[in-house]
Amino acid sequence: MGNKRIVWSKIWPPIAVLAGLLACWQAAVTGGVFDQWIVPSPVSIVQEAVKIWPRLMEHTAATVQLTLLGFVGGSAVGFVLAALLHLIPGVRTGVYPLLVLSQNIPIIVIGPILTMLLGYGLLPKVLLVMMVCFFPISVAMFSGLANPDAQLRNYFQMIGISKWQLFWRLELPHATVHLFSGLKIAASYSVLSAVVAEWLGTKKGLGSFMLISSKGFMPERVFAAVIIIIALSLTLFGLVNLAERLFIRWRPVKEAE
Amino acid sequence: MMSDRTENHPNTLQVQMIRKQFGKGLASKEVLGGLSLSVADGEFVSIIGPSGSGKSTLFQVIGGLEKPSSGEIWLDGKETTGERGHISYMPQQPALLPWQTVAGNIEFSLTVSGVDRKATKLKTKEWLERIGLDEYADAYPHVLSGGMLQRVSFLRALLAPQHLMLLDEPFGALDALTRLQMQQWLMSIWEENRRSVLLITHSIEEALFLSDRIVVLSASPAVVLKEFIVPFVRPRSEALWTDPRFNEMKQQIYELLKVGVREGVCSHGGIN
Ligand SMILES: Nc1ncnc2c1ncn2[C@@H]1O[C@H](COP(=O)(O)OP(=O)(O)OP(=O)(O)O)[C@@H](O)[C@H]1O
Ligand SMILES: [Mg+2]
Numbered sequence: 001m002g003n004k005r006i007v008w009s010k011i012w013p014p015i016a017v018l019a020g021l022l023a024c025w026q027a028a029v030t031g032g033v034f035d036q037w038i039v040p041s042p043v044s045i046v047q048e049a050v051k052i053w054p055r056l057m058e059h060t061a062a063t064v065q066l067t068l069l070g071f072v073g074g075s076a077v078g079f080v081l082a083a084l085l086h087l088i089p090g091v092r093t094g095v096y097p098l099l100v101l102s103q104n105i106p107i108i109v110i111g112p113i114l115t116m117l118l119g120y121g122l123l124p125k126v127l128l129v130m131m132v133c134f135f136p137i138s139v140a141m142f143s144g145l146a147n148p149d150a151q152l153r154n155y156f157q158m159i160g161i162s163k164w165q166l167f168w169r170l171e172l173p174h175a176t177v178h179l180f181s182g183l184k185i186a187a188s189y190s191v192l193s194a195v196v197a198e199w200l201g202t203k204k205g206l207g208s209f210m211l212i213s214s215k216g217f218m219p220e221r222v223f224a225a226v227i228i229i230i231a232l233s234l235t236l237f238g239l240v241n242l243a244e245r246l247f248i249r250w251r252p253v254k255e256a257e
Numbered sequence: 258m259m260s261d262r263t264e265n266h267p268n269t270l271q272v273q274m275i276r277k278q279f280g281k282g283l284a285s286k287e288v289l290g291g292l293s294l295s296v297a298d299g300e301f302v303s304i305i306g307p308s309g310s311g312k313s314t315l316f317q318v319i320g321g322l323e324k325p326s327s328g329e330i331w332l333d334g335k336e337t338t339g340e341r342g343h344i345s346y347m348p349q350q351p352a353l354l355p356w357q358t359v360a361g362n363i364e365f366s367l368t369v370s371g372v373d374r375k376a377t378k379l380k381t382k383e384w385l386e387r388i389g390l391d392e393y394a395d396a397y398p399h400v401l402s403g404g405m406l407q408r409v410s411f412l413r414a415l416l417a418p419q420h421l422m423l424l425d426e427p428f429g430a431l432d433a434l435t436r437l438q439m440q441q442w443l444m445s446i447w448e449e450n451r452r453s454v455l456l457i458t459h460s461i462e463e464a465l466f467l468s469d470r471i472v473v474l475s476a477s478p479a480v481v482l483k484e485f486i487v488p489f490v491r492p493r494s495e496a497l498w499t500d501p502r503f504n505e506m507k508q509q510i511y512e513l514l515k516v517g518v519r520e521g522v523c524s525h526g527g528i529n
Contacts, residue, residue: 154322159366
């Protein structure tokens, strides 16, 4: 009971502020501060969204599919690469610095090259999203694997732990905390990069829907798509957070906050 | 009482002329300078030495984490120089896996030490009950106090099947009162379950209270300055603290350490 009340007391202020902002927006548009056909009012956005709901959901489904494929695929590749880099010392010294450097490349710019090479199908888009997700995860995971508590490592080596046991029972669990911070970054990136990938050319997905709507001077539709994209991004981030809570129960509550 | 036991049994641990040098050439530093000592079966031996003299390094060598520059380690009559997994160990910090419960931690360490998984479960439960921590069996380590954590850490070392226990300043991070309680606690458990123990400590009182023999090391490069047989009968109690012989020995060891440190400083330009 008390707990619920605390949660509620944390939630309502931002919601009130948001509602206030929306009201101002609505008032500004109806009051004639902006032109309807440049900045639509919240009410008209909702009306338009309801009208084209089935189509909107079709596009949403396409974007969700692309996002999830890229996110899961990129995470898996990032995870495996980090583990390999960690376990094969020779590769580590050569590849890891490059990996860190490559984080600074805006992957999105590779998009047109991928389409050029692989056409307009699903594959180049998934690849693009994968590449975006892959870096934060492999870097976070690798640094997590590389430095677990030195005292723990020393203790277990003293009692004769094998390299495999060290990896599975000490380094990997330690790295999961880092893995989740990488997953959170990748989650936000993945929705964004899926939308950008859809700009590169396709008929399906919220990205292309936005593009077509804005070319056709239908601002309500553009705004509706943007709101759904934001919602998707927040949802994915929330799911990763939830998974983290479920997975890392052993952490002291204060630290987890 | 202890001494006839030790004479009839082979040594659990034999450290023979161990030298350990870190680095090469001009930058090299000799930390262990030909150090020999032994621990008999069921004997409790303490090592006292100046800070930075190489005590932990000696443990790393015995545990097989560091290869000695020369010299040999023998455990239970077999040479084990550079081999891991022959000892049980209790470090200064508890070193419990934060993502494992208390019982899970003990069980995992025991399986690493080669105990059958099923056997670990029963044993762990039984012993946690015995030391009054059974209600924490399924708790994560961060819930426990420093003293409780060290008791778990000690239990984990005690239950391991290896004959020799290495304890590296096990109570160094605890407050004075908890430390005293832990010493008595460890004493009572050890007196019931005699194991071969090699303990590193900074406290002369602790060494006198717990051990059968005390080995005093010099500053680096560490060699054995002197060994003291601790004559007090077991079971020992707090009454020992006021025994005049206790204080006399304490004074002797203290004087010896003072000289050892000074020599170390003169010849090597400083200690940690
Ligand atoms: N891997 C290493 N490389 C280089 N020097 C080292 C290494 N390990 C230890 N040393 C040096 O060896 C010396 C002895 O260190 P050690 O930790 O064994 O001392 P100690 O007696 O355990 O000290 P304390 O009482 O403070 O715990 C120190 O001067 C330290 O700098
Ligand atoms: Mg030390």
